[in-house]
Amino acid sequence: MKKILSLVMAAVMLLGIVNIALADNAGKPVIWYNRQPSNSTTGELDMDALTFNDKTYYVGFDAVQGAVLQGEMVVNYLKANGEGLDRNGDGIIGYVLCIGDVGHNDSIARTRGARLALGTAMPDVGQGKTEVAGIGDVDPSPIGTNTDGSATAVKDGEIEIGGKTYIVRELASQEMKNSVGATWDAATAGNAIGIWSGTFGDQIDVVVSNNDGMGMAVFTAWSKDNKVPTFGYDANSDAVAAIADGYCGTISQNADVQAYLTLRTLRNALDDADIMVGIKNPDAAGNVLSDDLYYYDEATRCFYALNGAVTADNYELFMDATAPNAKFNFQLTEEQAPTKKVWLSVYNAADNFLNATYVPQLENYQKILNLDVEYVKGDGQTEGNLTDRLGNPDEYDGFAINMVKTDNAASYMVKLQ
Numbered sequence: 001m002k003k004i005l006s007l008v009m010a011a012v013m014l015l016g017i018v019n020i021a022l023a024d025n026a027g028k029p030v031i032w033y034n035r036q037p038s039n040s041t042t043g044e045l046d047m048d049a050l051t052f053n054d055k056t057y058y059v060g061f062d063a064v065q066g067a068v069l070q071g072e073m074v075v076n077y078l079k080a081n082g083e084g085l086d087r088n089g090d091g092i093i094g095y096v097l098c099i100g101d102v103g104h105n106d107s108i109a110r111t112r113g114a115r116l117a118l119g120t121a122m123p124d125v126g127q128g129k130t131e132v133a134g135i136g137d138v139d140p141s142p143i144g145t146n147t148d149g150s151a152t153a154v155k156d157g158e159i160e161i162g163g164k165t166y167i168v169r170e171l172a173s174q175e176m177k178n179s180v181g182a183t184w185d186a187a188t189a190g191n192a193i194g195i196w197s198g199t200f201g202d203q204i205d206v207v208v209s210n211n212d213g214m215g216m217a218v219f220t221a222w223s224k225d226n227k228v229p230t231f232g233y234d235a236n237s238d239a240v241a242a243i244a245d246g247y248c249g250t251i252s253q254n255a256d257v258q259a260y261l262t263l264r265t266l267r268n269a270l271d272d273a274d275i276m277v278g279i280k281n282p283d284a285a286g287n288v289l290s291d292d293l294y295y296y297d298e299a300t301r302c303f304y305a306l307n308g309a310v311t312a313d314n315y316e317l318f319m320d321a322t323a324p325n326a327k328f329n330f331q332l333t334e335e336q337a338p339t340k341k342v343w344l345s346v347y348n349a350a351d352n353f354l355n356a357t358y359v360p361q362l363e364n365y366q367k368i369l370n371l372d373v374e375y376v377k378g379d380g381q382t383e384g385n386l387t388d389r390l391g392n393p394d395e396y397d398g399f400a401i402n403m404v405k406t407d408n409a410a411s412y413m414v415k416l417q
Helices: 001-027 062-079 105-118 186-203 212-226 237-245 254-269 352-369 409-417
Strands: 028-031 056-061 094-099 156-159 164-175 203-208 250-252 294-297 302-305 308-310 340-348 371-377 400-401
Touching: 001 156, 028 254, 028 352, 028 409, 056 062, 056 254, 062 105, 062 156, 062 203, 062 250, 062 308, 094 105, 094 212, 105 164, 164 186, 186 203, 203 212, 212 237, 212 302, 212 352, 237 250, 237 352, 254 302, 254 340, 254 352, 254 371, 254 400, 340 352, 400 409
Parallel strands: 028 056, 028 400, 056 302, 094 164, 094 203, 340 371, 340 400
Antiparallel strands: 156 164, 250 308, 294 302
């Protein structure tokens, strides 16, 4: 009997230890970054994920501001350089649009921003809209092909260039998803422009892409040789360098600010410090951000970096996308910030922006913030490729999560509960 009681007591004690460990994991800092927890159909934020605990935040960039900026950049270029742009002289400025992920808030915003600026936007009737009033009212659906202007998700716009009015038409757009399901796929975009150029020929006057990975694939495969203006987003180093060779522009989403905020908010949460230490208020080493680089929405616990246009006028300032910002790159001592271990996911090991720009920035800032970061890179297709590798959260002090799909925050939260 005593032996049975001893076994029962041991089991109870073990269960208590397990429960404490689970409770500890549920209370650890969680920073969602780059992919905002949200409904991929409606865009509604997942507040359960954003308020998982009192040490949970999101870090990204202002997608709407950046999308509008990209659209304005394209239109400004056309107005300044558009004479002779109509390659076949049909009075139509035809453009093709590379869409990244139809279920991703950033991709949706960029599609909407381009269409709104070019005058091709139609109301998103799926949202119950009857007219286009702002970026959130614009239908972001891919149209397939539209050489005759009959597509219902877009309409023909107009632009005046050199005193002449041209029709603006979205000739084609598609989600760049490869055969195994990965989105934002550069190779798919490179193949698409081959098909589009073979079909439309010199009807294509402009290329707009939701990111630089796809934009550069199109530029390298076709538009560079054909001198067709091509615009992307992300300010990746290869895209910025290509501006000297005719790539017409991109948008910097201030990856240095985002990477710093990702690890800075995590550092503050780990230290039980005010979340604005090293952000609005200098930390012990003097790291601080100026107000023109970011803003914070307290209601949704979201930090957003602000964007800037990169064109032929200023691209030399953005040549090294991995360079840390000297204004917030001061080393904290071990006494000021004891080393902590972090599990950090990257949704796709092949994503150009994240791996060539964001991760190097994270590596810069993890050192000054004394964070030991384990990078776990996914396949860009299945969430389980990442969540299955979060098998022992007890090993880590905090988590920075970049999901495959914005809807899937719950699959990470269950691992920490």
